[in-house]
Amino acid sequence: MTITADESRTYGYADLPGLMSLMTGDEKHGPAATSTLDVLWVLYDRVLRVTPELRDDPARDRFLLSKGHGPMAYYAVLAAKGFVPVDWLPGFGSYDSPLGHHPDRVLVPGAEIGSGSLGHGLPIAVGSALGLRAQGLHDPAVWVLIGDAELDEGSNHEAIAFAGPAGLDRLHTIVVDNSSASHALPGGIAARFEAAGWSAVTVDGRDHEALYDAFTAPHPGRPHVVVARVEPKNA
Amino acid sequence: MDTMRDRFAPVVSRLLDEDPRLAVVLAEIGKDGFREAMARHPDRVVNVGIREQLLVGAAAGLALTGLRPVVHTFASFLVERPFEQVKLDLGHQDTGAVLVSAAASFDWPAGGYTHMAPGDVALLDTLDGWTVHVPGHPDEAETLLHHAVAAGDDKVYVRLSVQSNRQGRVIDGRRFRTVREGRRGVVLAVGPVLDPVLAATEGLDVTVLYATTVRPFDAAGLRRATESAGTDVVLVEPYLAGTSTAAVTEALADVPHRVLGLGVGRRELRRYGTIEEHMAAHGLDPAALRDRIGRFAAPTRRAG
Numbered sequence: 001m002t003i004t005a006d007e008s009r010t011y012g013y014a015d016l017p018g019l020m021s022l023m024t025g026d027e028k029h030g031p032a033a034t035s036t037l038d039v040l041w042v043l044y045d046r047v048l049r050v051t052p053e054l055r056d057d058p059a060r061d062r063f064l065l066s067k068g069h070g071p072m073a074y075y076a077v078l079a080a081k082g083f084v085p086v087d088w089l090p091g092f093g094s095y096d097s098p099l100g101h102h103p104d105r106v107l108v109p110g111a112e113i114g115s116g117s118l119g120h121g122l123p124i125a126v127g128s129a130l131g132l133r134a135q136g137l138h139d140p141a142v143w144v145l146i147g148d149a150e151l152d153e154g155s156n157h158e159a160i161a162f163a164g165p166a167g168l169d170r171l172h173t174i175v176v177d178n179s180s181a182s183h184a185l186p187g188g189i190a191a192r193f194e195a196a197g198w199s200a201v202t203v204d205g206r207d208h209e210a211l212y213d214a215f216t217a218p219h220p221g222r223p224h225v226v227v228a229r230v231e232p233k234n235a
Numbered sequence: 236m237d238t239m240r241d242r243f244a245p246v247v248s249r250l251l252d253e254d255p256r257l258a259v260v261l262a263e264i265g266k267d268g269f270r271e272a273m274a275r276h277p278d279r280v281v282n283v284g285i286r287e288q289l290l291v292g293a294a295a296g297l298a299l300t301g302l303r304p305v306v307h308t309f310a311s312f313l314v315e316r317p318f319e320q321v322k323l324d325l326g327h328q329d330t331g332a333v334l335v336s337a338a339a340s341f342d343w344p345a346g347g348y349t350h351m352a353p354g355d356v357a358l359l360d361t362l363d364g365w366t367v368h369v370p371g372h373p374d375e376a377e378t379l380l381h382h383a384v385a386a387g388d389d390k391v392y393v394r395l396s397v398q399s400n401r402q403g404r405v406i407d408g409r410r411f412r413t414v415r416e417g418r419r420g421v422v423l424a425v426g427p428v429l430d431p432v433l434a435a436t437e438g439l440d441v442t443v444l445y446a447t448t449v450r451p452f453d454a455a456g457l458r459r460a461t462e463s464a465g466t467d468v469v470l471v472e473p474y475l476a477g478t479s480t481a482a483v484t485e486a487l488a489d490v491p492h493r494v495l496g497l498g499v500g501r502r503e504l505r506r507y508g509t510i511e512e513h514m515a516a517h518g519l520d521p522a523a524l525r526d527r528i529g530r531f532a533a534p535t536r537r538a539g
Contacts (some may be wrong), residue, residue, distance in 0.1 A: 058301065073355035106329050112299070114327050117319060123289045127260075127296020127304075134258060150243075155320070172276055206306035222416060 013041050020075035023092035026201075033070040035230045036145060036177045036206070040077045042211045043143065043174075045086035052082045055110050058232055062128055064113045064144040066121020067176065070103040075099050083110030119153025121146060122173060126159045129171040129223075141170050146157075148189060150175040163223045164197025171223040172215070173198075176205060179232035193225040205230040236495070239376035239395040240337045246380050247305055247335075251276050251408045256303045257384060261289040264308045265337070266359065282308050289511065291317040295324035303384060310336035310352035310394065314359060326362050331388035331416025335380070339396035340499045341513045344506070356449065357490045359392055367390045369426035377448050383459075384406035397429035398473065398510060406539035411456040411494045415443040420532045421460045421469035425449055428473045428519060435524035441469075441532060448502030449479060454486035466492035468505035469528050471519070475499055495531045 008086025011019070016037060024033070033161070040215055043063060050060040065074050079086045084099070091097035098107035099161050125144035132140050146156065163171050185192050190200035199219035203210040203227030214226040244265065251257050251272050254489050258279040259269060268487065273280040279302075283289045287308065294304035306313065313336045314321060325332055330415065340353040359365045370376035371409075376395055383391040404412060411423065417440040424432035425446045436443055442464035451474075455530065457468070468483050475519075477496035484494060499517050503504055514520045518527060 068537070104327075114323075117323055119288075120292060120320065120324055122294040123292025123320070124328070126289065127293035127298075128300050129296070129301045130278070130281055130293060131258070131297040131300030135300065135301075146289075155288035155292060158289035162283050162286060162289055162293075235249065 001230055003128045013045070014123055015077045016073070018042065019079055019086065019089060022086070022089035023072045023075065023096065030079055032083040033072040035147075035233070036067065036070075037073040037076075038139075038206050038230075039176055039209060039211060039228050040073055041147065042208050042215065044081050045182040046212055047215045048143065048195070049140075050100070050110075058135070059140050061140050062112050062125070062142045063210065064115075064121045064125050064142070065103060065111070066113070066115050066118070066144050067138060067147040067150055068115030068117075068123075071099075071101070071103050078108070078110050085177045086213065089225055093102065093113050098140060113221050116149075118150040120154045123170060125173070126163050126168065129163075129168045130166075132170065134198040141172055143172045143174065145174045145176065147180065148175055148184075151175060151185065151189065151192075152183070160196045160198070164193075167221050171183060173223070173225045175225060175227045177227055177229045182233075189227045191210050194221040200227065201225070202227040202229065203229075236399065237373055238397045239370055239373045239399065240397070241263075242373050242377045243335060243337075243380065243395060244272070246377050246531060247384075248272035248439060249386055250381075251279060256301070256513070257301045258297050258304045259276065259289055260297065260304050260306045261293045262287050262308050262430060264312070265475055286403070287312045287470070291320035291332075292324050295330055298325075298330040298332055298388065299328065303331075303388070305333045305335060305384065307335045307337070307423070310355045310361070311338070311350060314355040316334060318358060318378050321359075321390070322362055325390055331386075331390045332390045333380075333383045333386075333393065335383075335393045336397050338531070341355040341510060342381035342397045342509060343391065344508050344513050347507060348503055348505070353475045355394065355474060356392075356472075357475045360478065364390055365450055366448065368393045368408065368448050370395070370406075370447050371400045371426040371429050372389070372403035374400065379407060381446060394474075396427050396473065400427055400430040404445065408448055409451075409453065410448075411444040411446045411453045411460075412424040413460065414440065414445045415441070417443075417464055419465060420469065421457065421464045421470045423457065423473060423479075424427055424479050425470070425472045425479075428471050431514070431519060431521045431524055435528060437526075439529065439532065441510045441528070449482075449502055451481035452479060452486065454482070456485045457483065458537065460489075461487065465473055466490055467532060468492060469495045469531055470497060471514070471524065472496070472498040473519075475501065476517075493531075495527070497527060
């Protein structure tokens with residue numbers, strides 16, 4: 001099948017399953033791929049101040065996809081928003097494609113980091129927030145998306161424990177919780193962040209209005225985490 | 236005499252005043268030296284606490300926003316503990332930093348093996364694109380720190396040690412220096428082992444090259460030295476023995492050659508004591524070096 005990219009066309013949420021099917025050849029997608037879909041859409045459609053034209057602007061918002069496995073929803077949203085051509089999608093994972101099963105920032109326009117190995121995104125996001133602050137760029141927000149099982153990585157706990165006391169209020173973490181951690185955090189995910197001085201909200205990860213409200217909730221002086229609950233991975 | 240590490244905080248603090256792009260990231264170790272700099276530049280001197288994965292990850296994030304991070308702690312905690320962060324957050328993200336280590340192979344022998352990192356350079360050798368500076372004197376450390384900070388967004392490792400040669404030499408951050416010329420082999424001394432090597436080779440007819448930058452490896456400089464001294468090469472490195480053997484072999488791939496790699500042994504010594512005792516135990520004191528280099532340079536020939 002040949003897909004012709006039409007730059008004049010705009011894509012909406014309803015187009016995402018079709019875009020994802022270009023990568024999978026299937027309308028049914030793995031849970032790792034779809035768990036992030038609504039979170040990503042709300043962010044890119046309504047929250048993040050970044051466009052293909054602004055992707056090298058020092059004052060842009062940063063979105064770091066730390067949970068790099070199952071990136072089809074991410075690629076679909078990047079294609080829908082014009083960061084990557086739609087006709088790249090069918091080549092997903094092939095030798096000549098820039099779109100791997102884990103994203104590479106060097107190859108994918110708009111991808112702020114390459115990811116795949118768990119536990120790297122949040123520490124890098126902490127450094128990005130520090131770097132923007134050090135350059136007087138107090139407006140851009142830094143967002144990082146991790147999975148609930150990815151939280152098991154100790155590197156994330158180093159970052160959580162530092163970012164709260166450091167008052168990194170331009171840092172935002174989204175934990176997509178599909179109950180995939182073998183040993184869930186006692187007391188819940190949000191409590192772990194709150195104990196480190198973060199602002200925390202837990203919402204239905206499929207509810208676009210609830211996500212938007214959680215993403216835009218004020219959190220002066222503190223970093224902010226949104227725990228987005230979706231259906232369990234193994235349900 | 237002060238140590239290389241004594242120069243680190245003052246030199247980098249001055250650079251922080253001059254270069255708005257510079258940032259320092261620490262994990263508790265070494266923070267006292269940056270107390271004044273931290274007061275002057277609170278956003279560009281960051282102590283993340285005892286969190287070495289965050290140390291390197293945060294440095295990568297700083298670099299992604301356009302800053303030039305200088306990252307410092309003991310070599311064990313800078314290169315070995317967060318090695319995947321070094322590999323992915325700096326290498327795979329295509330960003331850079333200056334990693335400055337202390338404690339070297341056995342600067343604190345009484346501290347034991349937890350605070351020794353003789354394998355740091357060999358470990359970085361599994362990665363692409365790292366510049367590795369191994370100064371042999373505090374003056375050289377100062378020079379190489381300036382080179383490292385000024386090296387764009389390159390990935391640079393600076394290995395500081397309390398071991399030092401008596402005098403600093405003029406170095407350019409790239410090439411090997413010829414310290415002595417002979418005709419019966421080349422001895423390449425890296426950083427602080429130059430003095431023991433010069434003592435060991437006194438009266439031997441060998442060329443002594445001095446390296447304070449080992450990656451990239453100055454293959455052309457080594458080849459030039461072999462033109463008059465022959466292709467018997469002895470490496471004397473203050474870290475894991477044989478770390479640069481492959482680089483020598485590559486430099487001399489098209490000519491018959493012999494290589495002897497001397498340095499810190501792989502086997503854990505499980506001894507405390509002094510640096511001098513550890514140098515002797517690894518065969519790196521002048522007497523042991525003279526014996527090993529002498530036997531290599533004049534191999535016994537089999538009868539018949």
